[in-house]
Amino acid sequence: MMNKTTGWFSTKLVNLLVLTTMAFCFNVMSAPWDDQPPKEVEALLDKKFAEGKYSSKGADTCLMCHRKSPKVMELFDGVHGNADVKGSPMADLQCEACHGPLGSHNRGGKEPMITFGSNSPVPAEKQNSVCMSCHNDDERMAWSGNHHDNADVSCANCHQVHTGHDPIADRATEVAVCTNCHTQQKADMNKRSSHPLKWQQMVCSDCHNPHGTLADASLKQMSVNENCYSCHAEKRGPKLWEHAPVTEDCAACHNPHGSVNEAMLISKPPMLCQQCHASVGHTSNAVFGGNPNAFNAGQSCMNCHSQVHGSNHPSGKLLQR
Ligand code: HEC
Ligand code: HEC
Ligand code: HEC
Ligand code: HEC
Ligand code: HEC
Ligand code: HEC
Ligand code: HEC
Ligand code: HEC
Ligand code: HEC
Ligand code: HEC
Known part of the structure; x- marks a missing residue:
């Protein structure tokens, strides 16, 4: 199968050998339009798209000047540089499928091309529309x-x-x-x-x-809890005695990314529990925070209410068993 890039492929190795030494100075250069106001760059690009002057030789035209950059050449190591991949840029407009039509860019390299990343004057939305022209599928x-x-x-x-x-x-x-x-x-x-x-x-x-x-x-799942259940299935109810915050939002007690407290808890019991539960109702409250006792030592509240995620025991109403 012949295509626009076969000419280039045969000379790839030679180029890499001869030109890697020159690569560094080429790479640090920024495009001459990078300092221009985004509005002007956008207007110039719009004009270029309207005129629609694509090169006749595709990648080969670009590579006359750009093959010196190893970064540019590495395109051909991935799917976007592979003309055999169905729908790949290389199978159609090639470089210009992403960077826009050549126009008069090759005359001095001053006319802007679409560039990408945070240093580009091209607004993110415009950059992304290039990629989305091929990737507007279920995942996105x-x-x-x-x-x-x-x-x-x-x-x-x-x-x-x-x-x-x-x-x-x-x-x-x-x-x-x-x-x-x-x-x-x-x-x-x-x-x-x-x-x-x-x-x-x-x-x-x-x-x-x-x-x-x-x-x-x-999140990939519809809610925080559905996300957690996808791996921690044993925490999914229904339980005979449920603990309201558990069925509502695991992140009420856990930080999914990590924490200094055990079990990724957002704070240490008893404080964790006391965010919602006043300490009234427990006779031993007098010594709270003082000498070690069942409320603040060991498993704290879980010394007695061990089934914090809910209980299936007939008399587990208070999450004690
Ligand atoms: C006659 C030489 C020449 C040709 C042909 C040419 N360019 Fe360029 N191009 C330049 C010069 C000079 C610059 C500005 C300096 C630089 O960044 O390398 C440039 C800059 C760029 C940049 C911005 C690089 C950066 O660092 O931000 C892109 C992207 C680009 N060209 C893409 C293309 C594409 C795609 C083609 C083919 C459709 C092409 N060029 C054809 C000379 C050329
Ligand atoms: C799939 C879209 C896509 C295609 C096709 C593509 N480029 Fe790029 N190009 C990018 C993106 C995105 C960047 C920013 C750097 C990166 O993400 O790798 C970039 C960066 C560049 C740069 C500046 C980076 C540097 O270090 O010099 C040049 C020059 C360039 N491309 C030229 C080309 C040429 C020439 C071709 C064709 C052989 C081409 N590009 C094909 C998307 C593309
Ligand atoms: C915040 C980082 C991030 C951004 C922004 C991002 N991606 Fe991705 N992309 C990923 C990660 C991580 C993967 C691999 C895991 C996966 O498939 O979700 C991926 C995978 C892909 C894949 C291959 C698998 C698939 O999902 O089809 C394509 C295609 C893709 N991204 C295209 C795009 C396009 C187009 C955009 C811009 C509209 C984009 N991505 C923006 C992070 C990102
Ligand atoms: C002309 C169409 C086209 C354009 C434009 C395009 N892609 Fe792709 N892209 C493809 C095809 C075809 C594949 C391979 C099949 C697939 O994964 O969908 C692909 C694959 C990918 C993948 C998966 C990588 C892999 O190795 O499989 C990512 C990520 C991706 N593209 C990101 C981008 C980003 C970012 C841009 C814009 C800078 C972009 N694409 C522009 C056609 C395109
Ligand atoms: C270039 C910087 C950048 C990269 C890389 C990046 N993000 Fe982001 N992300 C942001 C910005 C900016 C926001 C929006 C502001 C915010 O919420 O922090 C955001 C928001 C998010 C949000 C939503 C936050 C909310 O408020 O609900 C999630 C989730 C997220 N990013 C995940 C990821 C993941 C996963 C990756 C890697 C695959 C990633 N991000 C890579 C910059 C980035
Ligand atoms: C085990 C699942 C899981 C993993 C892995 C995960 N996250 Fe999250 N992330 C969540 C959940 C759940 C939320 C919502 C938390 C909430 O509602 O309080 C979230 C929220 C976020 C937010 C929004 C800000 C916030 O904290 O609410 C950002 C940003 C984010 N995650 C980025 C990341 C990044 C970056 C990574 C990888 C380092 C990552 N997440 C890994 C589950 C996860
Ligand atoms: C993609 C799978 C996955 C998802 C989704 C997930 N987890 Fe995990 N979780 C794990 C794995 C794996 C471990 C580590 C088990 C081990 O180390 O033995 C873990 C461990 C934990 C631990 C124990 C940590 C420790 O230090 O002992 C807690 C708590 C936890 N997850 C809570 C959550 C919560 C809350 C969510 C939802 C926001 C969640 N997980 C979502 C896979 C997952
Ligand atoms: C009311 C606070 C609270 C809520 C809400 C909560 N947890 Fe926990 N979780 C804890 C405490 C406290 C621990 C410490 C060990 C223990 O006593 O079970 C823990 C431990 C864990 C562990 C590690 C030990 C084990 O039992 O496997 C996992 C995994 C876990 N939780 C997942 C979840 C998931 C998933 C949700 C949501 C369905 C959730 N948690 C909601 C308080 C909570
Ligand atoms: C985000 C708020 C919240 C947090 C944090 C919380 N709980 Fe609860 N808890 C509740 C709610 C709401 C109920 C249901 C109250 C009701 O039905 O009257 C409840 C019920 C209970 C019950 C059963 C009481 C009854 O009357 O049914 C016990 C025991 C309990 N929690 C212990 C704990 C422990 C131990 C912790 C710490 C690991 C904790 N809770 C953390 C909100 C919370
Ligand atoms: C020494 C065992 C023990 C410890 C430790 C303990 N509890 Fe209790 N808890 C009980 C018993 C027994 C009951 C039922 C009798 C009562 O109401 O005093 C109860 C009842 C409850 C109730 C339901 C009645 C009410 O007061 O509304 C909640 C909620 C509760 N405890 C939360 C907590 C929290 C939060 C902690 C930690 C700060 C804690 N418990 C520590 C034994 C304990």
Whole structure:
């Protein structure tokens, strides 16, 4: 099968050998339009799209100038640079499927192309519309208006496409990419008690869909509790005697990302329980907080109310058995 890139493929190795030495200076350069006001860049891009002047030789045209960058060349290690993948940019408009029509960019390289990431003057929404033109499927059904979209996080803030190995799509490195921005979760997951996120046995996207969902906090399940039950099925009711906050919201007592308290509790019993339960009703309250007693030592309230998640015992109304 012949296509526009076969010419390039045969010379790939030679290029890499000759040109890796020059690569660094090329890479640190930024595009000349990066300093222009976003509005002007957008207007120029709109004009270019209206004129629709795509190159006749596709990637080969671009690579006349851009093959010096190893980063650019790594596109061909991934699906987007593979003309044999159905629907891949390489099978159609090639580089211009993402970077927009060439126009007169090749004359001095001054006319803007669409660029990606946070340093680009192209608004995140416009960048993302390029990716969404091919990826508007079930997984990204709720992208529009989700937390990341609203906060102008772009697809390219998380994903790299000029590579055969996108770190965010690898379970070994996903958490590191997410926690670049989410420093609170990074701190929590390293606390004494946490889900095994720091060991890469679990990743953020086990619980969240980073592309958005209709649920709060972009959870994959419709509610916090449904999320927890998906792995902790034994906590799902109905129980004979239920504990109201347990059936309503596991996060009323647990921080799913981790905590300094055992069992990822948001605070230590008895304080945890006293957020909702006044200490009236227990005769031994007088010494609360003083000498160790059944209320504050050992398992605290759970010394007696051990079945905090609910009880199936006929006389478990007070969650004691
Ligand atoms: C005649 C040479 C030439 C050709 C052909 C050319 N470019 Fe460029 N391009 C440049 C120069 C010069 C720059 C600005 C300096 C730089 O960033 O490398 C640039 C910048 C870019 C940038 C921004 C890079 C950055 O660091 O932000 C992108 C993206 C780009 N070109 C894509 C393309 C694509 C896609 C094609 C083919 C459709 C293409 N170019 C064809 C010369 C060229
Ligand atoms: C699937 C969309 C897509 C395709 C196809 C694509 N690019 Fe890119 N390009 C990007 C994104 C996104 C970035 C930002 C860096 C990254 O995410 O890897 C980028 C970055 C660049 C840069 C600046 C980065 C650097 O370090 O020099 C240049 C130049 C560039 N692309 C040129 C090209 C050329 C030439 C082709 C065709 C051979 C091409 N791109 C094909 C999406 C694409
Ligand atoms: C011209 C269509 C097209 C465009 C534009 C496009 N992609 Fe893709 N992308 C594909 C195809 C085809 C695949 C392979 C099949 C699949 O996974 O859907 C793919 C796969 C992916 C994957 C899975 C990676 C893998 O190795 O399987 C990611 C992530 C991705 N694209 C992100 C992006 C991002 C980010 C952009 C915008 C910078 C983008 N795509 C632009 C067509 C496109
Ligand atoms: C907050 C980080 C983040 C952002 C922003 C993001 N993604 Fe992803 N994406 C991921 C992670 C993590 C995975 C792998 C786990 C998964 O499939 O959910 C993934 C997987 C993918 C895949 C391959 C599997 C699938 O879901 O089909 C595609 C395609 C993709 N993303 C496209 C996009 C596009 C297009 C955008 C922008 C509209 C985007 N992503 C924005 C984190 C992100
Ligand atoms: C075991 C499931 C689970 C895992 C793994 C997980 N989260 Fe969460 N996350 C949740 C739940 C549940 C909520 C909602 C908490 C609430 O309602 O109080 C949440 C909320 C959030 C929020 C919203 C702010 C907040 O704390 O309410 C952010 C941001 C977030 N998670 C990011 C992450 C990141 C980043 C990772 C990976 C380091 C991650 N999460 C891993 C379950 C999880
Ligand atoms: C480029 C920075 C960046 C990266 C990378 C990133 N996020 Fe976010 N995320 C944000 C911003 C900004 C918001 C919106 C403001 C906020 O709520 O913190 C957000 C919001 C969220 C929320 C919703 C918070 C809420 O208020 O309910 C969740 C969940 C989340 N991110 C999960 C993830 C996961 C999972 C990953 C990795 C797959 C990830 N994020 C990667 C920047 C990022
Ligand atoms: C994707 C599966 C998964 C989901 C979803 C999940 N968990 Fe976990 N949970 C685990 C695993 C795995 C462990 C670790 C078990 C171990 O270390 O033996 C764990 C452990 C725990 C622990 C004990 C931690 C400790 O330090 O002893 C608590 C508490 C917990 N999870 C609560 C929750 C809550 C609350 C939710 C919902 C917000 C939830 N989990 C959602 C898989 C999950
Ligand atoms: C009223 C506070 C509270 C609520 C709400 C709560 N828990 Fe707990 N959870 C605790 C306490 C206290 C512990 C400490 C050990 C114990 O006594 O069971 C604990 C321990 C755990 C553990 C680790 C030990 C074990 O029993 O396996 C898991 C897993 C857990 N909870 C999951 C959940 C899930 C899932 C939900 C929601 C359905 C939930 N918890 C709701 C207070 C609560
Ligand atoms: C988020 C609020 C909240 C937290 C935190 C909480 N509870 Fe409760 N608890 C309730 C509610 C609401 C009820 C139901 C009260 C009723 O039906 O009168 C209840 C009922 C009980 C009952 C049964 C009492 C009865 O009359 O049925 C016991 C025992 C109990 N909780 C113990 C605990 C313990 C021990 C903790 C700490 C691990 C705790 N609770 C944390 C809200 C909470
Ligand atoms: C030494 C055992 C013991 C400890 C420790 C204990 N309780 Fe109790 N609790 C009981 C008994 C017995 C009852 C029923 C008799 C009564 O009302 O005094 C009870 C009743 C309750 C009730 C239902 C009656 C009411 O007062 O509304 C709640 C709620 C409760 N305890 C919460 C707690 C909390 C919260 C803690 C920790 C601060 C705690 N208990 C510690 C033994 C204990």
